[in-house]
Amino acid sequence: MAFFVAGYLVVWALVFLYTSFLYNGQRKLEQELAFLEELVGKQADLPC
Amino acid sequence: MKDALKSPFFWGFTLLMLLALSVIVYYAPVERTMGLVQKVFYFHVASAWVGLVAHTVVFAASILYLWKRSGGSDRLARASAEIGTVFISCTLLTGPLWAYPIWNTWWTWDPRLTTTLVLWFMYAAYIALHGGGASEARKRLAAVYGIICFINVPLVFFSTRWWRSIHPVVISSEGIALTPKMRVAMFVSVGVFSVLYFYLLRLRMKSLELQERVRHLKAQLLA
Numbered sequence: 001m002a003f004f005v006a007g008y009l010v011v012w013a014l015v016f017l018y019t020s021f022l023y024n025g026q027r028k029l030e031q032e033l034a035f036l037e038e039l040v041g042k043q044a045d046l047p048c
Numbered sequence: 049m050k051d052a053l054k055s056p057f058f059w060g061f062t063l064l065m066l067l068a069l070s071v072i073v074y075y076a077p078v079e080r081t082m083g084l085v086q087k088v089f090y091f092h093v094a095s096a097w098v099g100l101v102a103h104t105v106v107f108a109a110s111i112l113y114l115w116k117r118s119g120g121s122d123r124l125a126r127a128s129a130e131i132g133t134v135f136i137s138c139t140l141l142t143g144p145l146w147a148y149p150i151w152n153t154w155w156t157w158d159p160r161l162t163t164t165l166v167l168w169f170m171y172a173a174y175i176a177l178h179g180g181g182a183s184e185a186r187k188r189l190a191a192v193y194g195i196i197c198f199i200n201v202p203l204v205f206f207s208t209r210w211w212r213s214i215h216p217v218v219i220s221s222e223g224i225a226l227t228p229k230m231r232v233a234m235f236v237s238v239g240v241f242s243v244l245y246f247y248l249l250r251l252r253m254k255s256l257e258l259q260e261r262v263r264h265l266k267a268q269l270l271a
Contacts, residue, residue: 020051
């Protein structure tokens with residue numbers, strides 16, 4: 001039974017690491033997106 | 049790591065996982081012939097179920113993409129294929145853990161085992177194909193391949209009925225060959241794994257959407 005509980009804990013840890021990886025990636029992408037949107041806005045304001 | 053710990057969905061899933069674990073360990077009885085090793089079944093069946101559902105979602109989303117050409121269905125297909133392949137990997141790993149003490153072998157080329165392994169390779173190829181680029185042609189090709197891959201899903205499910213197989217058949221047209229307590233444990237486990245699938249699917253789809261928006265803005269800036 002201990003092996004079974006340990007297996008479940010391993011799965012939980014893997015899910016935790018994977019979700020952390022996804023959340024971190026999303027936060028970086030959101031920052032990059034905000035920066036790029038600002039650049040696009042500035043580019044649109046430039047006189048032709 | 050902080051973001052995951054702040055997420056109520058993650059803690060909700062953790063509670064559900066604890067519930068499933070308690071039901072499997074304390075509520076479900078120990079099978080008379082196989083003993084404790086039978087409890088692997090609750091994990092094995094739940095991951096197989098979610099894997100097959102995920103690949104059915106790939107099929108439906110691929111059809112939708114070819115029909116409507118919407119980015120959302122393409123992202124749904126890709127995310128579902130990735131998560132489904134992880135669950136099928138769990139099925140392929142937990143199966144031998146049960147098989148060795150019961151069949152006295154880790155692996156045998158039984159129709160159910162073989163079709164599941166083929167399914168894993170087919171969707172691994174789908175992920176490689178889809179991840180190779182972001183062009184419309186690539187997405188169309190991945191959608192067509194995603195539809196073709198689905199042929200293997202009913203083959204996996206019906207393999208034990210259509211061909212001579214030593215794999216146990218628990219759910220058949222005659223009903224579910226489990227005691228009432230075992231059934232409860234199986235349904236709880238399947239439910240928790242299904243929640244995990246939708247949670248991961250939602251997260252992965254959001255990541256893919258953000259990646260696409262960044263790519264689109266970069267292209268706009270360079271134009």
